[in-house]
Amino acid sequence: MKHKSQQERKIETKKKIVDAAMSLFSSQGYYQTNSKEIAREAGVSTGSFYTYFADKKDALKYILNTYTQEVISDSAVSDDDLILSIDRKAILRDTIVKSFNLHNFSVGFYQQVRTLSIADEEIGLIFEEYKRTILMRISKLLEHLASELPPDSREAASIIIYAAIEGTVHTVKFSRTDQTEAVLIDELVRFVDSYLAALNKE
Amino acid sequence: MKHKSQQERKIETKKKIVDAAMSLFSSQGYYQTNSKEIAREAGVSTGSFYTYFADKKDALKYILNTYTQEVISDSAVSDDDLILSIDRKAILRDTIVKSFNLHNFSVGFYQQVRTLSIADEEIGLIFEEYKRTILMRISKLLEHLASELPPDSREAASIIIYAAIEGTVHTVKFSRTDQTEAVLIDELVRFVDSYLAALNKE
Amino acid sequence: MKHKSQQERKIETKKKIVDAAMSLFSSQGYYQTNSKEIAREAGVSTGSFYTYFADKKDALKYILNTYTQEVISDSAVSDDDLILSIDRKAILRDTIVKSFNLHNFSVGFYQQVRTLSIADEEIGLIFEEYKRTILMRISKLLEHLASELPPDSREAASIIIYAAIEGTVHTVKFSRTDQTEAVLIDELVRFVDSYLAALNKE
Amino acid sequence: MKHKSQQERKIETKKKIVDAAMSLFSSQGYYQTNSKEIAREAGVSTGSFYTYFADKKDALKYILNTYTQEVISDSAVSDDDLILSIDRKAILRDTIVKSFNLHNFSVGFYQQVRTLSIADEEIGLIFEEYKRTILMRISKLLEHLASELPPDSREAASIIIYAAIEGTVHTVKFSRTDQTEAVLIDELVRFVDSYLAALNKE
DNA sequence: TATGAATGAGCATTCATTCAT
DNA sequence: TATGAATGAATGCTCATTCAT
Numbered sequence: 001m002k003h004k005s006q007q008e009r010k011i012e013t014k015k016k017i018v019d020a021a022m023s024l025f026s027s028q029g030y031y032q033t034n035s036k037e038i039a040r041e042a043g044v045s046t047g048s049f050y051t052y053f054a055d056k057k058d059a060l061k062y063i064l065n066t067y068t069q070e071v072i073s074d075s076a077v078s079d080d081d082l083i084l085s086i087d088r089k090a091i092l093r094d095t096i097v098k099s100f101n102l103h104n105f106s107v108g109f110y111q112q113v114r115t116l117s118i119a120d121e122e123i124g125l126i127f128e129e130y131k132r133t134i135l136m137r138i139s140k141l142l143e144h145l146a147s148e149l150p151p152d153s154r155e156a157a158s159i160i161i162y163a164a165i166e167g168t169v170h171t172v173k174f175s176r177t178d179q180t181e182a183v184l185i186d187e188l189v190r191f192v193d194s195y196l197a198a199l200n201k202e
Numbered sequence: 203m204k205h206k207s208q209q210e211r212k213i214e215t216k217k218k219i220v221d222a223a224m225s226l227f228s229s230q231g232y233y234q235t236n237s238k239e240i241a242r243e244a245g246v247s248t249g250s251f252y253t254y255f256a257d258k259k260d261a262l263k264y265i266l267n268t269y270t271q272e273v274i275s276d277s278a279v280s281d282d283d284l285i286l287s288i289d290r291k292a293i294l295r296d297t298i299v300k301s302f303n304l305h306n307f308s309v310g311f312y313q314q315v316r317t318l319s320i321a322d323e324e325i326g327l328i329f330e331e332y333k334r335t336i337l338m339r340i341s342k343l344l345e346h347l348a349s350e351l352p353p354d355s356r357e358a359a360s361i362i363i364y365a366a367i368e369g370t371v372h373t374v375k376f377s378r379t380d381q382t383e384a385v386l387i388d389e390l391v392r393f394v395d396s397y398l399a400a401l402n403k404e
Numbered sequence: 405m406k407h408k409s410q411q412e413r414k415i416e417t418k419k420k421i422v423d424a425a426m427s428l429f430s431s432q433g434y435y436q437t438n439s440k441e442i443a444r445e446a447g448v449s450t451g452s453f454y455t456y457f458a459d460k461k462d463a464l465k466y467i468l469n470t471y472t473q474e475v476i477s478d479s480a481v482s483d484d485d486l487i488l489s490i491d492r493k494a495i496l497r498d499t500i501v502k503s504f505n506l507h508n509f510s511v512g513f514y515q516q517v518r519t520l521s522i523a524d525e526e527i528g529l530i531f532e533e534y535k536r537t538i539l540m541r542i543s544k545l546l547e548h549l550a551s552e553l554p555p556d557s558r559e560a561a562s563i564i565i566y567a568a569i570e571g572t573v574h575t576v577k578f579s580r581t582d583q584t585e586a587v588l589i590d591e592l593v594r595f596v597d598s599y600l601a602a603l604n605k606e
Numbered sequence: 607m608k609h610k611s612q613q614e615r616k617i618e619t620k621k622k623i624v625d626a627a628m629s630l631f632s633s634q635g636y637y638q639t640n641s642k643e644i645a646r647e648a649g650v651s652t653g654s655f656y657t658y659f660a661d662k663k664d665a666l667k668y669i670l671n672t673y674t675q676e677v678i679s680d681s682a683v684s685d686d687d688l689i690l691s692i693d694r695k696a697i698l699r700d701t702i703v704k705s706f707n708l709h710n711f712s713v714g715f716y717q718q719v720r721t722l723s724i725a726d727e728e729i730g731l732i733f734e735e736y737k738r739t740i741l742m743r744i745s746k747l748l749e750h751l752a753s754e755l756p757p758d759s760r761e762a763a764s765i766i767i768y769a770a771i772e773g774t775v776h777t778v779k780f781s782r783t784d785q786t787e788a789v790l791i792d793e794l795v796r797f798v799d800s801y802l803a804a805l806n807k808e
Numbered sequence: 809t810a811t812g813a814a815t816g817a818g819c820a821t822t823c824a825t826t827c828a829t
Numbered sequence: 830t831a832t833g834a835a836t837g838a839a840t841g842c843t844c845a846t847t848c849a850t
Contacts, residue, residue, distance in 0.1 A: 006830085013831095029321045031233035034823055036833095045832040050825065108320055115317040118310055118376060119231045128377060156381050156389035159373050160366050167365020174320060175330060179358055187358035191397045198396035208850070212813075236840055247815045252842065410829070414834075433725045435637035438819055449836045454821065512724055519721040522714055522780060523635045532781060560785050560793035567773020568766050575765050578724060579734060583762050591762035595801045602800035612809085619810095640844055642812095651811040656846070 014052045016042040018066070021059050026108030030060060030116060061126065064113055068130035071102050088145055088196060093189045095141060096165060100185060103169040111170065131162075138162055146199045153199075161192055216254045218244040220268070223261050228310030232262060232318060263328065266315055270332035273304050290347055290398060295391045297343060298367060302387060305371040313372065333364075340364055348401045363394055418456045420446040422470070425463050430512030434464060434520060465530065468517055472534035475506050492549055492600060497593045499545060500569060504589060507573040515574065535566075542566055550603045557603075565596055620658045622648040624672070627665050632714030636666060636722060667732065670719055674736035677708050694751055694802060699795045701747060702771060706791060709775040717776065737768075744768055752805045767798055 020042035024033040035056055039046045053059040103110060117124040138158040142149060149157065168184050171177060222244035226235040237258055241248045255261040305312060319326040340360040344351060351359065370386055373379060424446035428437040439460055443450045457463040507514060521528040542562040546553060553561065572588050575581060626648035630639040641662055645652045659665040709716060723730040744764040748755060755763065774790050777783060 010830085027321065029317065032321055035825080036823075039833095046825090046834095047827085047832050048830080051830065056824070111317050111320060114372075115231065115313050118313060119229065119234055124376075131373075131377060152381070152385055153389060155379075156385050157393070159379065159381065159386065160370055160389055160393050163369020163373060164362050164366040167369045168362055170316075171333075171361050171365060175333060177357075177361065179354070179361065183354060183358050184361065187355055188362055190400065191359070191362055191393070194396040194400035195393050198392065198399065208811090208813075215813080237842075238840080248817095248841090249815055249843080250813080253813065258841070410832090410834075417834080431725065433721065436725055439821080440819080450820090450838095451822080451836055452834080455834065460820070515721050515724060518776075519635065519717050522717060523633065523638055535777075535781060556785070556789060557793060559783075560789050561797070563777050563783070563785065563790065564770050564774055564793055564797050567777060568770040571769020571773045572766055574720075575737075575769060578730075579737060581761075581765065583758070583765065587758055587762050588765065591759055592766055594804065595763070595766055595797070598800040598804035599797045602796065602803065616809085641846080642844075645812095652813095652846090653811050653848085654809080657809065662845070 013042075013044060013048065017044060017049060017052055017059070018063055022063050022067075022106065022109060025060065025063070025112050026106050030056075030112050057120075057122075060113075060116070061122065063109070064123065064126050064130075067106070067109065068126065068133075072130070072133050074098075074102065089189060089193050091141070091145065092192050092196075093185070095138075096185055096188050096192070099165045100169055100181065103166055104173070107170055107173040110166075135159065135162055142196075146196045149199050157195070164188060164191065215244075215246060215250060219246060219251055219254055219261070220265055224265050224269075224308065224311060227262065227265070227314050228308050232258075232314050259322075259324075262315075262318070263324065265311070266325065266328050266332075269308070269311065270328065270335075274332070274335050276300075276304065291391060291395050293343070293347065294394050294398075295387070297340075298387055298390050298394070301367045302371055302383065305368055306375070309372055309375040312368075337361065337364055344398075348398045351401055359397070366390060366393065417446075417448060417452060421448060421453055421456055421463070422467055426467050426471075426510065426513060429464065429467070429516050430510050434460075434516050461524075461526075464517075464520070465526065467513070468527065468530050468534075471510070471513065472530065472537075476534070476537050478506065493593060493597050495545070495549065496596050496600075497589070499542075500589055500592050500596070503569045504573055504585065507570055508577070511574055511577040514570075539563065539566055546600075550600045553603050561599070568592060568595065619648075619650060619654065623650060623655060623658055623665070624669055628669050628673075628712065628715055631666065631669070631718050632712050636662075636718050663726075663728075666719075666722070667728065669715070670729065670732050670736075673712070673715065674732065674739075678736070678739050680704075680708065695795060695799050697747070697751065698798050698802075699791070701744075702791055702794050702798070705771045706775055706787065709772055710779070713776055713779040716772075741765065741768055748802075752802045755805055763801070770794060770797065 017038065021033070021038045024038055024041060035049050036046050038059075039049045042049075049059070053062065113123060113127050117127040135155070135158045138161055139154055142154050142157055142161075146154075146157075165188065168188060172179070172181055172184060219240065223235070223240045226240055226243060237251050238248050240261070241251045244251075251261070255264065315325060315329050319329040337357070337360045340363055341356055344356050344359055344363075348356075367390065370390060374381070374383055374386060421442065425437070425442045428442055428445060439453050440450050442463075443453045446453075453463070457466065517527060517531050521531040539559070539562045542565055543558055546558050546561055546565075550558070550561075569592065572592060576583065576585055576588060623644065627639070627644045630644055630647060641655050642652050644665075645655045648655075655665070659668065719729060719733050723733040741761070741764045744767055745760055748760050748763055748767075752760075771794060774794060778785070778787055778790060
């Protein structure tokens with residue numbers, strides 16, 4: 001029973017390719033990574049890459065889809081969580097830490113996709129869909145935490161909060177900053193909390 | 203008096219190439235733009251591109267340097283401005299609007315550079331330098347507006363504010379959002395203002 | 405049994421490319437030969453050339469190395485030959501004929517390399533090594549045929565004999581001369597023989 | 607009277623270009639030298655090069671013609687010299703030293719031309735003409751020094767002597783040899799002299 | 809005549825993709 | 830299915846030559 005079925009081996013091979021591609025796209029960039037390199041890194045032949053993916057872009061789309069689906073399902077904040085939590089700051093911290101971890105998991109890849117989205121409609125659509133979901137999540141959270149906020153402002157606030165988190169993670173990852181993640185998370189929590197506090201007072 | 207000197211024509215040609223390259227890099231991406239295309243868009247020959255730039259990357263670096271220098275000198279907030287303004291919100295709005303305009307002026311190019319920075323050290327260094335200058339500006343502003351804030355938090359706050367602005371501009375530019383720039387700017391002002399208000403109260 | 409293994413086909417392809425490159429370099433010159441041309445002559449695609457060689461110069465170096473190694477191993481005059489031959493003229497004729505044949509086998513290529521050596525250090529080093537080996541051979545032969553000759557003169561004589569043979573082959577190959585190879589070989593033998601005879605008499 | 611006439615200045619400019627081209631062709635090779643480089647080295651503009659020469663090859667041909675004419679006229683051994691000299695070795699030494707000096711003056715250029723001759727008929731014809739003249743000179747000398755030698759052998763001997771001299775100079779110039787020119791010239795004289803001595807004895 | 813920016817054909821090289829084994 | 834040699838279109842870059850000034 002040691003031998004894996006063909007089906008299992010196929011899945012494993014695909015995973016090896018996906019991991020290699022993800023890693024190389026993230027660190028070197030999509031255009032600076034060629035299929036031969038991905039295959040080598042994955043420990044398979046060049047031909048194998050094309051057994052699993054129609055072309056290079058297909059691999060990118062597959063990874064992007066998988067990645068966004070994971071992010072989306074992992075980051076779901078259940079209604080129960082919202083109802084049970086009394087402390088706004090605790091909810092915020094929890095959400096921000098979650099976002100940080102998610103984004104932290106390949107900021108490089110996110111960055112590649114964000115850039116490719118501009119010129120490639122297909123990638124753009126997937127990425128938009130992902131972004132929309134994340135923004136909806138934040139919006140829903142805001143609905144709970146600052147219910148009086150008019151929808152327009154809520155959407156704007158979501159965009160800003162998302163931007164703040166994403167951009168901060170990027171800076172932590174790619175700029176030579178002495179700031180630790182902890183300090184930045186603290187400050188992000190304070191930022192959003194102050195904002196919501198002010199909103200609720202109005 | 204009609205005839206331009208050779209010197210003038212050289213400057214014009216370089217400008218045509220720079221504009222074409224900037225425009226194409228921004229809309230299609232650096233790797234999706236080839237030198238022939240830049241030359242055609244600029245209305246010159248392929249060879250001319252190489253009269254002015256050693257290679258494609260050299261053109262990118264030149265544009266990046268020029269662009270960041272412009273941004274840096276244009277976005278300077280004079281001390282007078284800080285002293286004369288009494289209203290914190292007015293100062294913030296002014297700064298944010300300024301940043302918005304700057305980032306708005308080629309978010310696409312900024313995006314390309316941000317991505318290329320990851321894998322290319324040379325680009326990375328120029329970009330880092332630029333980012334550091336911008337962050338210093340924001341930090342200086344915060345020093346004025348929230349003087350009690352400890353340096354560490356101030357730096358963290360700068361990073362977050364910068365991220366929020368940059369990311370928001372990106373969303374406005376590239377995502378299908380109904381949010382108008384005006385609403386987002388209003389919200390950004392509120393976002394930062396609330397934070398500073400809370401700090402001053404502590 | 406008809407089917408060649410992939411390994412065999414690789415060797416064949418490389419050989420086709422090497423032969424084509426050698427032939428074109430020899431007849432048209434290194435700089436007048438482009439990679440497309442080599443590929444076409446070899447009956448392969450342009451890309452294939454680069455499957456086997458890093459660049460054009462790499463192909464030249466490979467051919468040069470292969471060629472010189474062949475020449476060096478083929479032209480070895482065994483000690484037995486030296487001991488067994490009693491007649492100096494016979495030894496000389498044998499050596500000269502051998503050299504003639506070797507040089508004759510692509511004088512064009514030799515000529516290219518001799519010229520490229522001047523400006524290209526890498527080629528220069530390989531070529532020097534080759535020349536040194538050949539000169540050593542001649543020197544060793546002279547040691548046997550004119551043992552009293554002081555080392556300095558022997559080395560000088562080797563250079564002269566080598567130059568005489570190489571230059572003569574070049575003339576036969578590329579100048580419109582009515583002189584047959586046979587006459588020139590005869591004369592070369594006489595030349596060297598007289599020289600050695602004179603040396604031995606001194 | 608300090609000012610040079612236009613005519614004189616033209617001649618000077620052409621000379622500067624010729625010298626630069628000759629120097630660069632010799633050291634770097636014809637194909638590795640571009641017209642811009644020649645112009646820069648000559649201290650003139652690229653356009654100027656084309657005022658004086660139709661194209662790059664035209665410059666090469668001009669230099670080759672000038673050079674060969676100089677060599678031919680300089681190396682002429684007057685009949686008087688031949689008649690007056692009694693000592694064969696002295697005549698030989700004189701001729702060889704002369705040849706050495708001539709060849710020594712740009713062996714690099716000679717080498718380039720020798721190589722270009724193979725693929726370029728025009729260059730080939732000029733070069734052939736030059737070589738024929740030199741060979742005729744040597745042949746004439748041999749006629750004087752070894753009058754019994756049949757014409758065929760004389761021509762063969764000329765070729766061999768020429769090859770020996772040319773190749774020896776090349777080695778002195780481009781190979782790392784400890785041999786001094788003096789030793790090689792001595793040996794070359796002995797080489798040719800022994801041959802002639804042997805002929806006269808037969 | 810002199811200048812040097814401009815031209816564009818030409819070449820070296822890369823790489824996504826195919827396909828015979 | 831796996832392999833990796835083979836393909837050839839595409840691209841970055843060079844350079845001989847032209848020509849407006």
